[in-house]
Ligand code: FES
């Protein structure tokens with residue numbers, strides 16, 4: 002991302018405005034430095050750099066805190082306002098939390114890369130602390146005392162010496178007249194005096210959710226609302242030749258049907274046939290009766306089988322070198338053991354429980370949206386450029402999403418709703434995808450093949466590693482597709498003296514994109530499984546072997562030229578040790594039961610997992626227990642954090658055990674939850690979640706746990722049965738043993 | 740188009756709809772009761788769970804023509820003010836992540852506790868196995884159901 006680097010003055014990001022009717026609002030926007038690293042989730046909202054209101058206190062004492070980022074189930078609508086409330090010193094349960102629309106004055110608004118917490122933590126604290134300081138100053142002036150004699154307590158300023166107190170509401174109008182205090186006078190709380198941060202706080206929308214009143218994307222209600230469905234070509238890149246539009250338009254409840262020509266941007270508006278109707282069901286029914294002639298010539302011969310064949314050929318031929326250190330060939334030649342393994346993980350769909358969709362209302366030359374996008378700023382740009390409407394005329398309301406997982410980093414549904422809204426003669430329209438649409442039109446987690454060779458030296462140490470990574474490029478063989486690349490720094494690179502990494506690329510027409518812990522979510526399975534193979538080959542304990550591989554506590558920098566995070570070995574070893582301890586690692590288990598360990602570093606989080614499984618002789622797998630040890634620095638909301646870890650574990654088991662997207666003749670084979678399953682309640686293991694709250698800056702938790710789950714499970718299956726899982730999902734492998 | 744007199748959450752609504760219209764879309768689009776969710780449309784996920792005469796049903800699989808005079812309860816009608824022990828337990832244990840599945844989860848759990856007021860963990864998991872949660876809140880669901888069962892035993896009003 003190109004962060005704008007104009008000179009930054011504090012006045013630009015903190016500003017006081019007097020509210021009509023008294024009270025004041027404190028505004029904050031992020032300086033450019035804070036936007037620098039947003040991982041896979043780049044969003045153009047970074048261009049906005051004007052201040053906007055975060056805290057609003059009325060004379061009546063109503064305290065409103067703005068939740069700036071999209072809520073997709075990661076809990077950010079609760080946790081970011083908590084940070085402000087902590088420094089402001091108010092009772093969080095009395096605060097009104099308001100979801101921000103897309104606006105220009107609150108800094109970047111996106112949900113991705115587990116960046117919301119690290120990017121906003123300090124600024125949210127400063128916003129809260131500055132407001133608190135101004136309320137103290139207001140009281141000091143009213144009482145004619147020094148501010149240092151005053152303290153605050155949950156929404157009140159107190160003068161202990163005289164026993165007087167005033168509520169923030171009583172002080173609001175006075176505070177609104179004060180100048181912004183100098184930055185060096187603002188004192189942040191000491192971490193050990195936090196009352197709210199680190200505690201368990203329920204999601205702010207819970208009371209609405211449990212009564213069915215929370216409004217998700219699909220729930221928007223507007224006067225005169227009409228309903229839309231959209232049929233796109235099941236073959237990627239297909240175009241509409243003709244469709245039985247007249248017959249569709251004559252169906253009951255159907256208002257219009259038309260062809261959307263679409264553009265060549267796979268992340269944008271794709272060709273299809275849209276139906277506008279008086280109800281969702283009328284639109285869905287009509288969609289089923291569509292007869293469309295498609296031009297499918299863009300996708301000859303693309304299938305899962307063909308890709309596997311191409312991978313084998315590429316592997317035999319050798320690839321482009323990505324990293325080379327030491328002398329792998331020599332180390333292999335002198336090794337006491339050499340192990341080879343071919344690993345594969347499939348394409349995946351995010352399968353958010355709320356299918357994609359969007360409500361849009363075209364009026365007065367502009368369009369208003371109610372969207373679940375994780376990158377609303379990019380969505381606004383996409384609509385503007387595709388439909389040639391000025392950005393200023395596109396208003397985006399951010400609506401609670403029924404899951405994100407990276408699917409809503411794309412804005413295809415948004416531009417589709419916009420295109421349809423231009424055809425409703427001023428009526429608002431709600432576009433709803435069917436589950437089948439959602440399964441077949443995704444930016445899939447890319448599949449990957451790894452052809453591995455590792456060596457153990459005479460001392461039983463991992464001495465050499467060779468990986469030929471066969472990945473996918475979107476319609477090319479030069480550049481990996483979105484989320485299909487492997488960093489030359491990915492572990493065990495930097496930790497093995499003799500290391501070689503090659504890459505080959507299969508051209509694909511399947512759209513790919515980031516999914517929860519992109520890249521990591523497939524790579525951790527491969528690296529942590531193969532390390533496990535090597536540990537067993539060396540006759541070593543898998544935990545010990547890993548700790549030895551990591552070596553002395555130190556911070557390992559990214560290789561020259563690489564953008565990756567430094568790797569804090571001490572933090573990683575600490576979570577491995579904690580997971581081992583909490584899981585009873587080393588205690589004997591009966592045959593058919595086993596423990597597996599895996600660790601992974603991604604999104605600035607350090608994670609180790611131990612899984613315990615049972616496999617009966619007839620091959621039935623039960624995941625009994627997963628123990629997690631996690632260091633993402635201080636925890637903001639303990640309840641939400643635990644939820645994210647448990648959710649990532651369940652998600653990781655679903656992916657490892659059950660899920661794969663396959664392709665045939667250029668289209669996705671799976672259609673719904675019957676052939677793309679999610680884990681169910683009866684398959685849920687016991688989970689133990691353990692945090693090491695190290696004194697590092699807090700980082701996000703939506704992603705880093707997920708990648709370590711599959712290898713922990715697979716390594717446990719090996720321990721239980723001797724079956725080494727080299728291909729996901731696990732249910733492809735016969736686990737019977739005797 | 741046929742008309743139906745639908746009894747939902749204690750009120751009667753006159754509805755015009757094509758006979759094969761799933762109850763889900765009548766509730767959502769015509770009665771604006773959007774607490775009941777669409778997840779799959781094929782009876783796989785449970786997000787659309789409601790009660791018909793007190794029995795849990797998948798509203799996406801229930802054509803309006805089959806409902807007749809039966810009593811329909813949706814999440815909006817489970818309690819007048821969110822005070823059902825399950826709703827309270829869901830908040831106490833902070834069950835929701837994205838929250839999209841939770842109305843269906845609560846409706847399944849509410850019907851289940853009517854038939855089994857003192858369930859074991861296994862019985863809860865089996866009863867809830869038809870309700871998918873993409874976010875993975877199953878452990879907290881189990882805890883909250885147990886908690887609600889206990890409070891109903893102690894006289895909490897269902
Ligand atoms: S929407 Fe009815 S079961 Fe999924």
Ligand code: FES
Nearest residue numbers: 837838872873874
């Ligand atoms: S809370 Fe998101 S699907 Fe259950």
